[in-house]
Amino acid sequence: MLEGPSGSGKSTLLQLLGGVLLPQRGDVRILGQSWSALSAAQRDLRRADHVGFIFQQFNLVPYLSALENVLLPCRFSVPRRQAAESGGGLVDEARRLLAALGLGAKDIQLRRAARLSVGQQQRVAAARALIGRPSLVLADEPTSALDADNRDAFLELLFSEARSANTAIVLVSHDANLRPHFERHLTLEGGLC
Amino acid sequence: MLMRSLLTLAWSSLGSRRFVALLTVACIGLGSAVLIVVEQIRMEAREAFTRSVSGVDLIVGPRGGSVELLMGVVFRTGTPGRGMTFESYRQIAALPGVTWALPVSFGDSHHGYPVMGTDASYFKHFRYGRSQPLAFAAGSPFSDIFDAVIGAEVAERLGYQLNQQIALEHGLEAAMDAEHSHQDKPFRIVGILQRTGTAVDRTVHVSLAGIEAMHADWLDGRPPDAFDKLSAEEARLVVKAPERISAMLVALDQRAAALFMQARLGNWPAEPLSAVMPGPALLELWEIVGVAENVLRGMSWCVITVVLVGMLTVLWSGLEGRRHEMAVLRAVGARPRHIFLLIIGEALLLTLGGVVVGILLAASTLSALDSTLVQRYGLSLSAAFTGSTIVPLFAGMLAAGLLAGLLPAMRCYRRALSDGLSPETGG
Numbered sequence: 001m002l003e004g005p006s007g008s009g010k011s012t013l014l015q016l017l018g019g020v021l022l023p024q025r026g027d028v029r030i031l032g033q034s035w036s037a038l039s040a041a042q043r044d045l046r047r048a049d050h051v052g053f054i055f056q057q058f059n060l061v062p063y064l065s066a067l068e069n070v071l072l073p074c075r076f077s078v079p080r081r082q083a084a085e086s087g088g089g090l091v092d093e094a095r096r097l098l099a100a101l102g103l104g105a106k107d108i109q110l111r112r113a114a115r116l117s118v119g120q121q122q123r124v125a126a127a128r129a130l131i132g133r134p135s136l137v138l139a140d141e142p143t144s145a146l147d148a149d150n151r152d153a154f155l156e157l158l159f160s161e162a163r164s165a166n167t168a169i170v171l172v173s174h175d176a177n178l179r180p181h182f183e184r185h186l187t188l189e190g191g192l193c
Numbered sequence: 194m195l196m197r198s199l200l201t202l203a204w205s206s207l208g209s210r211r212f213v214a215l216l217t218v219a220c221i222g223l224g225s226a227v228l229i230v231v232e233q234i235r236m237e238a239r240e241a242f243t244r245s246v247s248g249v250d251l252i253v254g255p256r257g258g259s260v261e262l263l264m265g266v267v268f269r270t271g272t273p274g275r276g277m278t279f280e281s282y283r284q285i286a287a288l289p290g291v292t293w294a295l296p297v298s299f300g301d302s303h304h305g306y307p308v309m310g311t312d313a314s315y316f317k318h319f320r321y322g323r324s325q326p327l328a329f330a331a332g333s334p335f336s337d338i339f340d341a342v343i344g345a346e347v348a349e350r351l352g353y354q355l356n357q358q359i360a361l362e363h364g365l366e367a368a369m370d371a372e373h374s375h376q377d378k379p380f381r382i383v384g385i386l387q388r389t390g391t392a393v394d395r396t397v398h399v400s401l402a403g404i405e406a407m408h409a410d411w412l413d414g415r416p417p418d419a420f421d422k423l424s425a426e427e428a429r430l431v432v433k434a435p436e437r438i439s440a441m442l443v444a445l446d447q448r449a450a451a452l453f454m455q456a457r458l459g460n461w462p463a464e465p466l467s468a469v470m471p472g473p474a475l476l477e478l479w480e481i482v483g484v485a486e487n488v489l490r491g492m493s494w495c496v497i498t499v500v501l502v503g504m505l506t507v508l509w510s511g512l513e514g515r516r517h518e519m520a521v522l523r524a525v526g527a528r529p530r531h532i533f534l535l536i537i538g539e540a541l542l543l544t545l546g547g548v549v550v551g552i553l554l555a556a557s558t559l560s561a562l563d564s565t566l567v568q569r570y571g572l573s574l575s576a577a578f579t580g581s582t583i584v585p586l587f588a589g590m591l592a593a594g595l596l597a598g599l600l601p602a603m604r605c606y607r608r609a610l611s612d613g614l615s616p617e618t619g620g
Contacts, residue, residue, distance in 0.1 A: 041528065048526025055524070058517050063209030064202075075198040076526030128525065 004188035052129030059125035080132025221547020254440035332384035540598020
């Protein structure tokens with residue numbers, strides 16, 4: 001967990017980890033591979049294959065169903081599609097993830113994302129970040145739009161799925177209440193830049 | 194696989210903006226329908242012009258514009274004018290070098306279809322298209338004074354059968370009153386011609402004697418009063434050779450002699466005549482029509498341009514509201530080129546839908562127009578609604594649609610390269 005007040009550079013650090021931004025000095029390595037050594041296109045590809053994202057809100061493509069949103073990463077990454085298919089069918093895997101995150105009802109899975117509640121949207125986003133077992137999930141304040149009960153339930157589901165998929169989670173938040181859920185936490189003080 | 198999911202994505206995205214998408218498709222549809230209809234009429238008109246008469250070397254009529262003479266005789270649209278004397282016709286027909294000559298006489302009609310008086314050998318000599326002779330679908334050429342041979346369009350549209358009696362009307366418009374009708378001297382249908390795709394299809398052919406008999410009791414173009422009226426049988430007895438005819442068709446032994454003959458007839462001593470060579474005259478006429486046609490064509494391309502600019506505007510203005518959608522797609526692994534293809538795909542789907550709508554719209558418009566054009570000008574449209582018009586148009590429109598999609602797609606592509614992934618920036 002990355003903790004710190006607003007403006008302390010948490011999100012920037014997350015973007016560095018995801019290879020969205022490149023460091024001016026130093027080096028960021030994911031799975032032993034430096035982002036700086038890759039071209040923009042290679043970074044895009046590697047990110048698609050290995051990193052899942054969860055944002056604070058507006059995670060979903062509004063005109064697609066929950067199920068279609070979960071399947072999106074498999075459309076753009078062959079390794080993730082293969083990983084998702086290995087446990088059965090692609091759609092079955094997406095349904096299983098949604099069900100594990102408490103969205104088992106068929107009508108909810110087929111509902112357009114724009115018509116889901118915020119809590120449901122965040123769980124769909126989590127399922128989408130986890131599908132195809134990426135090595136890393138980067139979550140930027142994923143719980144700030146949720147109330148306390150929903151928040152804890154969400155994190156528990158997220159962690160249990162991540163554990164079974166062998167996925168590491170880096171979560172950014174200013175909310176110290178989340179601390180007990182994590183094995184490690186870092187606090188950023190002051191500005192980085 | 195990826196292309197298919199991108200197209201599906203584009204489809205769903207358009208589905209979420211259904212109203213604007215449908216409007217755009219309707220606009221493109223209207224635009225391309227205009228283009229197709231104009232193109233089709235243009236090609237058909239040219240076709241009809243070139244196939245309307247064949248094997249006639251000269252059309253001879255009263256002195257005046259060659260276009261009027263041509264329109265009157267070939268397309269049977271013009272008013273008859275003062276015509277020429279039958280005596281001149283006889284002398285010209287007897288000139289050395291003349292293979293055959295046919296008198297034609299206009300001035301009456303039947304339900305808006307022109308009545309043409311001529312000689313029975315018309316059916317033997319007249320040629321259209323690539324020297325195709327006239328053929329009878331039923332019956333035979335006229336032999337009696339009150340016999341009539343009708344074109345395919347007349348027969349079909351009015352549902353006429355052989356041996357049916359019909360009443361002709363004086364003048365080129367349908368008669369307003371009984372006085373101007375020739376109903377007292379009905380004609381019997383003895384022949385129905387096969388369809389030619391020319392003005393012949395909408396002509397009622399009768400003998401010159403028939404024309405004379407109809408007007409036997411008329412004086413100076415005025416209908417007779419009750420006392421002077423002649424019955425059909427009485428008219429039969431008094432009918433004599435016509436004094437005047439509208440024009441004549443001439444075929445020569447040698448085509449090359451046409452120019453010489455034209456000059457000779459232009460200086461006809463008995464009366465002022467002019468002779469027209471149908472080929473060059475048709476070209477002359479075509480050039481006049483051609484100007485209007487090019488203007489029309491230019492305008493329909495303007496319409497298409499406006500429509501595509503409209504689509505560009507729709508796509509472009511939609512982009513701002515879709516920033517976060519694009520960012521989400523980037524975050525789930527879409528590369529900038531996928532975003533590019535997505536936008537292009539949307540433009541393609543809109544154009545494709547529009548062109549399909551346009552073709553359907555054009556087809557229904559053309560078939561609606563068809564009956565009017567066949568009746569008035571012998572132009573048949575829907576029959577020749579072929580790939581040669583549609584395919585280049587289809588390809589052209591799709592290319593133009595792609596081009597219109599290129600600009601917003603490029604913008605998205607650039608932004609996808611430079612922007613971060615976080616959707617909050619656009620949210």
